[in-house]
Amino acid sequence: MLKVGIVGAGNIAQIHGRSWAELPVYLQGWFDVVPAAAARSAQKWGGGIFHSLEDLLANCDIVDVCTSVDYHKEVVLAAAAQGKAIVCEKPLARTVSDCQDVVSYCEEVGARLFVAQVVRFFPQFQAAREAVVSGQLGTPATIRTVRAFGFPGGGAHRAQQYADFQRSGGVVLDVAIHDVDYQRWCFGEVERVFARGLLEAGIPQTDHALILLRFTSGAIGHIEASWAHKQGLSRTHLEITGTKGIVEWDSRDKDSLEAATSTTGGTSKLTPYVGSDHPWYAELAHFLQCLETGAPFRVLPEDGLQAVRICEAVLHSIRTGLPVTMSEFEG
Amino acid sequence: MPIRIGLCSMAHGHAFSYLKCLQTLPEVEVVGAWDEVPSVLERISNQFGVPTYSDLNALLIGDLDGVIICSPNSHHRQHVEMSAIQVPNILCEKPIATSEVDGLAMLEVCRDTDTRLQIAFPVRFAPAITEAKRILDQGELGTVYSASCTNQGSMPGGWFVNSELSGGGAVIDHTVHVIDLLRWFWGTEVTEVYAEIGHSLLHPGLGIDDAGLLSFQLANGVYGTLDTSWSRPPAYRIWGNVSMDLVGSEGVLAVNAFGQALTLTSEDTGRTHLQPWGISPDMGLIRDFVDMIRLGREPSITGYDGLQATRVALAAYKSAKTGVPISLPLDPLTKED
Numbered sequence: 001m002l003k004v005g006i007v008g009a010g011n012i013a014q015i016h017g018r019s020w021a022e023l024p025v026y027l028q029g030w031f032d033v034v035p036a037a038a039a040r041s042a043q044k045w046g047g048g049i050f051h052s053l054e055d056l057l058a059n060c061d062i063v064d065v066c067t068s069v070d071y072h073k074e075v076v077l078a079a080a081a082q083g084k085a086i087v088c089e090k091p092l093a094r095t096v097s098d099c100q101d102v103v104s105y106c107e108e109v110g111a112r113l114f115v116a117q118v119v120r121f122f123p124q125f126q127a128a129r130e131a132v133v134s135g136q137l138g139t140p141a142t143i144r145t146v147r148a149f150g151f152p153g154g155g156a157h158r159a160q161q162y163a164d165f166q167r168s169g170g171v172v173l174d175v176a177i178h179d180v181d182y183q184r185w186c187f188g189e190v191e192r193v194f195a196r197g198l199l200e201a202g203i204p205q206t207d208h209a210l211i212l213l214r215f216t217s218g219a220i221g222h223i224e225a226s227w228a229h230k231q232g233l234s235r236t237h238l239e240i241t242g243t244k245g246i247v248e249w250d251s252r253d254k255d256s257l258e259a260a261t262s263t264t265g266g267t268s269k270l271t272p273y274v275g276s277d278h279p280w281y282a283e284l285a286h287f288l289q290c291l292e293t294g295a296p297f298r299v300l301p302e303d304g305l306q307a308v309r310i311c312e313a314v315l316h317s318i319r320t321g322l323p324v325t326m327s328e329f330e331g
Numbered sequence: 332m333p334i335r336i337g338l339c340s341m342a343h344g345h346a347f348s349y350l351k352c353l354q355t356l357p358e359v360e361v362v363g364a365w366d367e368v369p370s371v372l373e374r375i376s377n378q379f380g381v382p383t384y385s386d387l388n389a390l391l392i393g394d395l396d397g398v399i400i401c402s403p404n405s406h407h408r409q410h411v412e413m414s415a416i417q418v419p420n421i422l423c424e425k426p427i428a429t430s431e432v433d434g435l436a437m438l439e440v441c442r443d444t445d446t447r448l449q450i451a452f453p454v455r456f457a458p459a460i461t462e463a464k465r466i467l468d469q470g471e472l473g474t475v476y477s478a479s480c481t482n483q484g485s486m487p488g489g490w491f492v493n494s495e496l497s498g499g500g501a502v503i504d505h506t507v508h509v510i511d512l513l514r515w516f517w518g519t520e521v522t523e524v525y526a527e528i529g530h531s532l533l534h535p536g537l538g539i540d541d542a543g544l545l546s547f548q549l550a551n552g553v554y555g556t557l558d559t560s561w562s563r564p565p566a567y568r569i570w571g572n573v574s575m576d577l578v579g580s581e582g583v584l585a586v587n588a589f590g591q592a593l594t595l596t597s598e599d600t601g602r603t604h605l606q607p608w609g610i611s612p613d614m615g616l617i618r619d620f621v622d623m624i625r626l627g628r629e630p631s632i633t634g635y636d637g638l639q640a641t642r643v644a645l646a647a648y649k650s651a652k653t654g655v656p657i658s659l660p661l662d663p664l665t666k667e668d
């Protein structure tokens with residue numbers, strides 16, 4: 001069995017840790033610049049604590065990069081240099097040029113790099129894409145997705161990282177990137193983007209964007225990404241139309257399991273993602289399977305790069321108030 | 332004395348709905364209906380028992396209190412000009428016109444003849460919309476940041492897809508309702524619009540725009556988007572929608588204007604569809620128009636409102652053609668080239 005080390009022990013690492021614990025691997029251990037965070041995670045999901053990145057790299061076959069985005073490049077390059085198989089949380093890196101450095105280096109040394117664009121592994125999103133690919137919708141025409149949350153919590157330190165939009169890229173690079181990648185997976189390459197948002201509105205702990213995508217096929221995409229919703233009142237929405245039909249899903253729809261009890265207060269949705277339906281389990285299981293068979297990952301390094309590139313174009317559009325044509329965009 | 336109302340053209344499907352609404356009001360007498368198509372007049376006569384006219388002027392000179400114009404969009408100007416010299420109150424279907432020049436001319440003739448011109452934006456009377464405005468007026472959302480809106484529908488066919496008559500497809504058809512609501516919510520104007528428009532994207536060979544996505548900025552600081560696409564297939568559960576998702580500093584508001592509906596499945600139609608319940612927006616509009624005549628008050632939705640909404644649709648086409656955002660001058664009577 002392969003040995004897994006997780007770098008960065010924040011929120012997403014907990015979700016990965018839970019899935020690794022269920023998969024046929026040795027969860028070897030955790031490294032975080034905050035040792036207490038690594039210790040808490042190890043206690044919860046298993047594995048030990050590494051005191052340095054080098055220590056972790058020396059003891060693992062798989063490196064799962066769950067740090068904040070500005071450390072992705074450094075960690076991925078170090079892991080690739082030692083021939084590790086790599087899972088990198090999205091976004092692949094903070095800038096297009098960092099992404100290019102990562103992609104070309106991994107290619108050069110032959111390191112297998114999987115970008116964890118998890119929306120491709122949500123069962124309802126997979127099923128909707130299947131409706132496109134199978135031809136049931138005819139020629140794809142429009143795609144609309146919503147991903148709306150409150151501002152990321154997780155303690156003052158973490159909130160501060162996200163609040164520094166230069167550092168985090170704000171809601172576009174952290175949230176809309178899911179939809180950019182998913183829409184590109186369904187509809188192909190993006191011709192141009194236009195967007196408006198709160199990037200430079202200077203409202204504390206708030207970000208939001210409404211994004212238009214034009215695909216090279218002529219199809220049209222829309223994304224709403226929000227860190228302006230109230231905590232706990234998140235929403236996800238999906239609609240794809242084509243010349244023959246339409247497919248829709250909304251997190252506000254009646255769920256397959258809902259509870260309303262004196263302890264839940266209101267109605268509480270309990271979407272049961274069982275076993276391999278659990279998106280984070282599914283993406284890591286897929287990663288392991290591809291390692292074993294040598295098959296290409298569902299998300300290629302180039303996909304991770306293009307998602308960042310399109311998000312950078314979106315940010316550029318928000319700043320300039322102008323549309324951005326991807327073929328002319330330097331990043 | 333009844334309020335005497337005439338119908339100028341049944342070309343827009345709403346005309347039949349308006350007629351049904353009128354016939355429920357005891358104070359209204361539907362004096363007659365004019366249309367270019369004899370079979371339509373026959374249907375009006377047989378089904379609704381309304382006198383019909385093959386000569387529009389013969390209807391207009393009949394001492395009407397009001398006329399409702401539901402002709403194809405590009406005929407609105409001519410019909411408003413003919414009506415304004417005979418009839419003191421006009422309800423004109425949206426969009427007001429297919430060009431800014433025509434819209435301005437219509438406002439002018441109504442001003443010169445002291446005619447009250449109301450534009451048919453029935454969605455203002457949908458209960459969810461009326462209540463949403465109240466919530467916004469009370470400031471319950473705090474500072475509103477954005478409005479993600481849709482007015483998606485099924486492809487109407489007929490003259491709607493003949494640009495000579497309609498002035499355009501999905502974008503002109505479905506931009507004006509939501510823009511009117513946003514202007515009304517906040518007493519504001521659209522200052523800039525960018526648009527991605529698709530021609531024959533959902534309906535191969537249609538030959539007119541059938542997909543539209545607008546991104547706009549309002550003068551009050553709110554930005555938003557509007558999907559105008561004819562993206563609902565014939566088998567869909569409802570003709571379309573008007574939805575607005577507003578995000579503010581104190582919360583979000585999700586408006587589904589036609590959400591008051593039962594789910595109805597019948598072997599007659601072989602499908603499941605949404606059956607509206609409650610007061611229809613069309614009824615609210617007609618009630619408002621009749622009240623305007625009865626009380627002698629000014630229109631709640633003016634020709635100017637109609638023109639301002641239409642200018643946004645025209646700017647959207649211009650944006651798609653030029654590839655850049657289009658600024659709209661705040662002074663309404665400044666003509667663009």
